[in-house]
Amino acid sequence: xxxxxxxxxxxxxxxxxxxxxxxxxxxxxxxxxxxxxxxxxxxxxxxxxxxxxxxxxxxxxxxxxxxxxxxxxxxxxxxxxxxxxxxxxxxxxxxxxxxxxxxxxxxxxxxxxxxxxxx
Amino acid sequence: xxxxxxxxxxxxxxxxxxxxxxxxxxxxxxxxxxxxxxxxxxxxxxxxxxxxxxxxxxxxxxxxxxxxxxxxxxxxxxxxxxxxxxxxxxxxxxxxxxxxxxxxxxxxxxxxxxxxxxxxxxxxxxxxxxxxxxxxxxxxxxxxxxxxxxxxxxxx
Numbered sequence: 371x372x373x374x375x376x377x378x379x380x381x382x383x384x385x386x387x388x389x390x391x392x393x394x395x396x397x398x399x400x401x402x403x404x405x406x407x408x409x410x411x412x413x414x415x416x417x418x419x420x421x422x423x424x425x426x427x428x429x430x431x432x433x434x435x436x437x438x439x440x441x442x443x444x445x446x447x448x449x450x451x452x453x454x455x456x457x458x459x460x461x462x463x464x465x466x467x468x469x470x471x472x473x474x475x476x477x478x479x480x481x482x483x484x485x486x487x488x489x
Numbered sequence: 490x491x492x493x494x495x496x497x498x499x500x501x502x503x504x505x506x507x508x509x510x511x512x513x514x515x516x517x518x519x520x521x522x523x524x525x526x527x528x529x530x531x532x533x534x535x536x537x538x539x540x541x542x543x544x545x546x547x548x549x550x551x552x553x554x555x556x557x558x559x560x561x562x563x564x565x566x567x568x569x570x571x572x573x574x575x576x577x578x579x580x581x582x583x584x585x586x587x588x589x590x591x592x593x594x595x596x597x598x599x600x601x602x603x604x605x606x607x608x609x610x611x612x613x614x615x616x617x618x619x620x621x622x623x624x625x626x627x628x629x630x631x632x633x634x635x636x637x638x639x640x641x642x643x644x645x
Contacts, residue, residue, distance in 0.1 A: 376539040377532035380590065384531025385524055387585035392518045400588045404597060404625045407589060409632045416636040424556075429538030432556045433563065434531070434589050441557075442629050446637030451644070458637025462630060470626070472561040473595050474618060476568040481602035481614045484572035 372428050379423065379430035383407075404435060411436025415443035441466045523584050530579065530586030538563055538590075560591045567592035571599040597621035 387403045411434075414420045420440045423431040431437055442462040449461020463470070541559035550558060570576040576596050580587040587593055601617040608617075619626075 372543075373536050373539055376535045380535025380538075381528040381532025381586075384586045384589045385528040387589045388524050388527035389520075391585060392520045392523055400585070400593070400597070401621055401624065403585060403588055404594065404621055405628050408625050408629045412629065412632040412636060416639070427535075429542050429556070429559060430532075430535045432542075433535045433538035433560060433591055435591065435594060437556075437560075438591060438594070439629060439632070442633035443636045446633040447640045450637040450641040455638075455641055458641045459634055461637055462633030466629075468557055469560055469564065469591070472564045473568075473598050473622065476565050477595060477598035477602060477618055477622075478614065480568040480572040480599050481606065481618065482610070484603060486603045486606055487574040 375427045376430035376433075379427035380434055381430075383430075383434040383436065407435040408439040408442075411439025412443040413439070415440040416447065438466065438469065441469070526582050527584045527586035527589075530583035531589055532586075534563070534586070534590040534592055563590070563592050564595040567595035568599050571596045572603065594622065594625065597625075 387407065391398050391400075391403065411420060414436065420431065420436065421444075424437070424440065432440070442465065445465025446458055446462040449457025449459070449464065451457070453461075538559045541562050542555045545555035545558045546552070567576055570579075576587065576592070577600065580593075580596070587596070598618050598621070601620040602614045605613045605617045607613060
């Protein structure tokens with residue numbers, strides 16, 4: 371059941387992004403989607419609207435980019451609650467640290483080890 | 490001065506008319522097909538993420554750790570698939586379905602770094618790693634700080 375929910379919610383978030391790119395007259399590129407969905411997820415999370423979606427759909431909400439924003443926002447809130455202003459500053463990256471490190475480290479290794487394909 | 494503004498408004502009107510004309514001949518995106526594949530591929534990547542979450546939960550990880558672990562696994566797989574050129578093949582028909590999951594973030598890091606490899610390890614690989622990731626992290630971090638700050642100020 372959780373797999374079906376993950377499929378439907380995750381798919382719906384991607385569908386929304388695709389429609390934004392195809393149906394709006396302003397040229398929205400994948401870069402706009404990346405930036406907008408992370409920040410948008412953080413805002414939704416701060417308003418308390420994203421955690422219910424995570425509870426409902428599991429990976430369907432954590433794997434899409436708004437899930438990354440959710441991680442940043444909840445980290446900042448937790449940090450602010452525990453350590454005040456310093457926590458508000460560091461909490462977001464602390465929560466997302468493993469993901470950011472993984473992306474940079476694996477990304478670097480692959481870029482160094484593989485050769486670009488010209489197509 | 491009225492002459493100048495008249496000219497300006499004329500050229501604006503011409504620009505607008507030209508844009509309209511061009512847009513009539515530009516190919517329209519196949520909206521329904523794009524939407525279908527974005528939904529299916531994006532959904533399937535999330536299902537794969539759920540498989541990893543369940544595996545890590547069984548291995549004894551807590552809920553948030555399992556979710557983080559699953560995301561990291563997907564990032565690793567996506568980086569690898571980008572390296573061998575498969576992820577971009579998927580992206581060609583999946584569109585946002587390959588961009589919006591965390592795998593798209595990993596792809597946006599590896600692809601430009603790989604492409605500009607011949608410019609060297611510093612300005613080629615390392616700098617280009619952040620072509621897309623840079624803006625994402627900048628806006629993500631600033632938003633996160635503002636949220637933390639707002640929480641701090643409203644709470645005390």
